[in-house]
Amino acid sequence: MLTPTITHVIFDMDGLLLDTERIYTLLSGKILERYGKKFDWPLQAKMMGKRTMESAQICVNESGLAGILSPETFVKEREGMLQELLPTCSLLPGVERLVNHLHAKGIPMCVATASCTSHFLLKTQNHSKIFKMMHHVVKGDDPEVKQGKPAPDIFLAALRRFEGIVEASNCLVFEDAPYGMIAAKDAGMLAVMVPGPRPDVSYHEGADQVISSLLEFSPQNWGLPPFQD
Numbered sequence: 001m002l003t004p005t006i007t008h009v010i011f012d013m014d015g016l017l018l019d020t021e022r023i024y025t026l027l028s029g030k031i032l033e034r035y036g037k038k039f040d041w042p043l044q045a046k047m048m049g050k051r052t053m054e055s056a057q058i059c060v061n062e063s064g065l066a067g068i069l070s071p072e073t074f075v076k077e078r079e080g081m082l083q084e085l086l087p088t089c090s091l092l093p094g095v096e097r098l099v100n101h102l103h104a105k106g107i108p109m110c111v112a113t114a115s116c117t118s119h120f121l122l123k124t125q126n127h128s129k130i131f132k133m134m135h136h137v138v139k140g141d142d143p144e145v146k147q148g149k150p151a152p153d154i155f156l157a158a159l160r161r162f163e164g165i166v167e168a169s170n171c172l173v174f175e176d177a178p179y180g181m182i183a184a185k186d187a188g189m190l191a192v193m194v195p196g197p198r199p200d201v202s203y204h205e206g207a208d209q210v211i212s213s214l215l216e217f218s219p220q221n222w223g224l225p226p227f228q229d
C-alpha cells in the first residue's frame with residue numbers, strides 16, 4: 001500500500017485521549033441499576049461519541065425506560081457524580097508520547113469531541129499541557145456542529161479551523177467509538193481506531209487501522225515523522 005501523506009491530525013477525546021468512558025460506564029450503570037436495568041457494551045457503543053442529551057435519550061429508550069425515566073432526569077441524576085469524577089480522569093497510554101512528538105515535529109493537531117464545554121473543562125483541568133499543544137478544539141455544543149457523530153460535521157468543522165487549505169484526505173483521525181469512525185470516514189479522512197478493551201471486532205467497521213493503544217502507533221506508516229526513541 002502507498003504510504004499516505006498525513007499532514008494534520010484530529011484527536012477524538014473521550015475514550016481516546018482520556019479514560020473517561022469508564023466513568024460514563026460506571027455512572028450510567030449506577031443510574032440504570034436504580035430502575036432495575038443493566039448497562040452493557042452494545043448500549044454503550046450506541047452512546048459513545050454522542051452529545052449529552054442524544055446519549056441520554058438513547059440510554060433511556062434502549063433500556064425500556066421511556067415514560068419512566070426522562071433523558072433530562074438521567075442527565076440531572078448523573079451530573080453531580082460527573083462533576084466529582086471527571087476531573088480524576090487520566091491520559092490513556094501513549095497519548096503524552098504521541099502528542100509531544102507531533103508537536104515537536106510541527107504537525108498541526110486538534111481535538112474534535114462530542115463533550116460539551118462544561119464537561120470538557122472538568123476533564124481537561126489537570127491535563128492543560130496536552131491540550132495547550134492543540135491548534136484548536138471543536139466541542140459538541142459548538143454552533144457549527146449541527147449534527148453530532150456519526151454525522152461528519154464535527155470533523156469538517158475541525159478541518160476548516162486549521163491554518164490554510166487542508167485536504168480531508170491528508171487528515172488522520174484517532175477515534176475509539178464506532179459512530180466516531182463513521183463520522184471520520186464520511187468526512188473523507190483516514191482513521192485509526194483505538195477501540196479500548198473490547199473484543200467485538202464488528203465495531204471496528206471502516207477503520208483504516210485498528211490498534212489496541214496509541215503505544216502501537218507508527219507515525220512513519222502514515223507519512224509522519226518517526227519516533228526518535
Ligand SMILES: O=P(O)(O)OC[C@@H](O)CO
Binds near residue numbers: 015047116
Ligand atoms: O470525545 P468523544 O469521544 O466524541 O465523546 C464524548 C461523549 O461520548 C461524552 O459525552
Ligand SMILES: [Mg+2]
Binds near residue numbers: 012013016048177180
Ligand atoms: Mg471517543
